[in-house]
Amino acid sequence: MTDPGDDRLYLALDGWEGPLDLLLDLARRQKVDLRQISLLDLVDQYLGYIARAQALRLELAADYLVMAAWLAYLKSALLLPHDPALEPSPEELALRLQARLQRLGAMRDAAARLLARDRLGRDVWPRGAPEGLRIDRQTRWTASLYDLIAAYGTVQVRRAPTVHVVRDRAVVTLESALERLVQALGAGRGWTDLRALLAWLPAQPDARLARSALASGFAAALELARQGRAELAQDTAFAPLRVRGVHPA
Amino acid sequence: MTDDLTRAVEATLFASESPLSAEQIARHLGGVPVAAALAQLVADYAGRGVELVERGGCWHFQTAPDLAHVLRREQDAPRRLSRAAIEVLAIIAYHEPVSRAEIEAIRGVQTARGTLDVLMEAGWVRIAGRREVPGRPTIYATTTAFLAHFGLASRRDLPGIDELRAAGLLDPVDIALSDESAD
Amino acid sequence: MTDDLTRAVEATLFASESPLSAEQIARHLGGVPVAAALAQLVADYAGRGVELVERGGCWHFQTAPDLAHVLRREQDAPRRLSRAAIEVLAIIAYHEPVSRAEIEAIRGVQTARGTLDVLMEAGWVRIAGRREVPGRPTIYATTTAFLAHFGLASRRDLPGIDELRAAGLLDPVDIALSDESAD
Numbered sequence: 001m002t003d004p005g006d007d008r009l010y011l012a013l014d015g016w017e018g019p020l021d022l023l024l025d026l027a028r029r030q031k032v033d034l035r036q037i038s039l040l041d042l043v044d045q046y047l048g049y050i051a052r053a054q055a056l057r058l059e060l061a062a063d064y065l066v067m068a069a070w071l072a073y074l075k076s077a078l079l080l081p082h083d084p085a086l087e088p089s090p091e092e093l094a095l096r097l098q099a100r101l102q103r104l105g106a107m108r109d110a111a112a113r114l115l116a117r118d119r120l121g122r123d124v125w126p127r128g129a130p131e132g133l134r135i136d137r138q139t140r141w142t143a144s145l146y147d148l149i150a151a152y153g154t155v156q157v158r159r160a161p162t163v164h165v166v167r168d169r170a171v172v173t174l175e176s177a178l179e180r181l182v183q184a185l186g187a188g189r190g191w192t193d194l195r196a197l198l199a200w201l202p203a204q205p206d207a208r209l210a211r212s213a214l215a216s217g218f219a220a221a222l223e224l225a226r227q228g229r230a231e232l233a234q235d236t237a238f239a240p241l242r243v244r245g246v247h248p249a
Numbered sequence: 250m251t252d253d254l255t256r257a258v259e260a261t262l263f264a265s266e267s268p269l270s271a272e273q274i275a276r277h278l279g280g281v282p283v284a285a286a287l288a289q290l291v292a293d294y295a296g297r298g299v300e301l302v303e304r305g306g307c308w309h310f311q312t313a314p315d316l317a318h319v320l321r322r323e324q325d326a327p328r329r330l331s332r333a334a335i336e337v338l339a340i341i342a343y344h345e346p347v348s349r350a351e352i353e354a355i356r357g358v359q360t361a362r363g364t365l366d367v368l369m370e371a372g373w374v375r376i377a378g379r380r381e382v383p384g385r386p387t388i389y390a391t392t393t394a395f396l397a398h399f400g401l402a403s404r405r406d407l408p409g410i411d412e413l414r415a416a417g418l419l420d421p422v423d424i425a426l427s428d429e430s431a432d
Numbered sequence: 433m434t435d436d437l438t439r440a441v442e443a444t445l446f447a448s449e450s451p452l453s454a455e456q457i458a459r460h461l462g463g464v465p466v467a468a469a470l471a472q473l474v475a476d477y478a479g480r481g482v483e484l485v486e487r488g489g490c491w492h493f494q495t496a497p498d499l500a501h502v503l504r505r506e507q508d509a510p511r512r513l514s515r516a517a518i519e520v521l522a523i524i525a526y527h528e529p530v531s532r533a534e535i536e537a538i539r540g541v542q543t544a545r546g547t548l549d550v551l552m553e554a555g556w557v558r559i560a561g562r563r564e565v566p567g568r569p570t571i572y573a574t575t576t577a578f579l580a581h582f583g584l585a586s587r588r589d590l591p592g593i594d595e596l597r598a599a600g601l602l603d604p605v606d607i608a609l610s611d612e613s614a615d
């Protein structure tokens with residue numbers, strides 16, 4: 001702690017942006033081109049720095065310690081006799097570290113050179129009170145002739161008294177279905193498929209008529225069952241619905 | 250080559266957010282007299298697209314007055330008419346001249362005052378006088394610009410009621426009911 | 433005497449609140465080619481207190497850099513960027529487009545959340561899409577406002593970029609390789 005340079009180092013602890021930044025700073029203190037730094041010296045300086053920081057019980061972020069461990073490994077690998085099994089080789093790792101330092105150093109220099117340029121708003125100024133280019137937006141309304149005519153059609157339709165026309169179509173009314181069913185059951189048949197009882201339809205029935213007949217027939221069967229005049233049975237879901245008449249004794 | 254003082258005055262006036270008096274410029278530049286530099290700049294910029302002018306003792310650059318049209322440009326912003334507007338337009342076209350109360354009676358809905366304004370702004374509807382009935386309501390009619398926009402030679406080119414019906418535009422039958430066989 | 437087109441281009445650029453590309457100027461003036469007029473104006477203003485510059489394809493007038501000391505006022509000091517921010521900005525400018533992981537690989541340290549935000553808020557950095565690699569990381573690039581602020585006609589004018597590229601210092605960053613110390 002007698003070396004004022006060390007003081008500066010410690011005080012600047014918060015100033016480093018991570019271990020690579022600290023390494024770069026230490027490397028620059030060697031005052032040689034980054035391509036020619038002594039990596040072993042650099043490792044020693046870094047480890048020494050970390051050791052002193054720990055001695056002073058300064059809190060070091062974990063990545064500084066990770067870097068220290070890695071550098072210690074690198075140093076021992078570099079000093080030990082060459083082991084061809086090591087992949088990548090320690091020399092290769094050292095080169096990569098050097099390349100990283102060079103790249104970071106280059107970016108730091110570039111940042112400084114950028115900041116030193118003639119900057120707009122600091123060294124050069126744009127016009128203080130530009131008139132501005134006015135673009136007058138003129139609304140141009142559009143509509144097509146079809147829009148116009150269709151709109152008139154809509155208005156006319158809205159004006160006309162609304163007439164709902166239900167198309168005339170073939171239906172089997174509930175009354176006629178009831179009548180048919182009572183007749184069919186009256187003949188004293190046993191259990192019969194409901195659909196068979198509706199077979200009085202024309203041979204080539206209109207599909208809608210057949211549907212109507214089935215619906216009305218079903219409703220009629222339910223009505224007769226409710227009145228106690230018929231029984232309904234179904235073996236399983238969706239199985240044919242069977243019906244038989246109930247005749248008072 | 251422009252001398253340094255003139256250049257400094259030029260840059261100061263260019264960068265300033267408001268017009269500056271000769272005294273203000275001089276103070277800004279350390280107290281040197283600037284009258285000669287200002288005269289030089291006025292001469293330099295004469296006939297350019299930008300000129301140096303003095304207004305009420307203060308100097309500023311401005312674009313040359315004859316180029317004012319260059320700085321303003323018109324741009325079309327096409328917009329579709331609203332449904333209400335086009336209905337009102339159609340009613341006017343088919344029934345003109347027609348009053349606002351009549352338009353409302355035909356549409357069966359109140360007509361927002363803005364709707365007629367939009368149609369007049371578009372240049373398609375004009376005030377065609379007043380109806381000589383109590384209250385003398387304003388009556389509206391279409392314009393030649395209306396005919397031009399919709400490609401009509403005259404209002405007689407508008408399809409008649411029978412044609413609209415033939416085109417299915419007046420079909421009052423509830424579509425949902427007539428479409429049953431589709432399922 | 434300056435010709436009418438040159439005057440119109442001059443007035444347009446003087447009046448505009450932001451830099452304009454040649455295409456924007458041409459469109460504003462009704463579609464005429466303006467390259468010759470721009471070249472003429474650059475020559476006209478050379479050596480004056482105001483000059484015409486091109487930054488990232490957009491043109492604007494600005495005061496001559498050597499007059500900075502005359503024009504600088506107290507309130508002009510731009511907000512100071514942190515060291516981290518300016519370093520990240522340089523890395524993006526020299527390597528763009530670049531992902532956050534690549535920036536961190538170069539700096540050897542995590543980037544604080546606010547750093548990129550500050551640069552984007554300043555209008556100097558933009559999101560330039562995603563890199564089509566696993567994880568599809570967001571990639572960043574600089575803007576024309578960045579070029580304008582730092583007085584660069586294009587990225588080719590970045591200080592020392594050719595030397596850095598020749599030295600291999602701008603090669604794509606291999607995140608995996610440069611990350612061994614963090615394992």
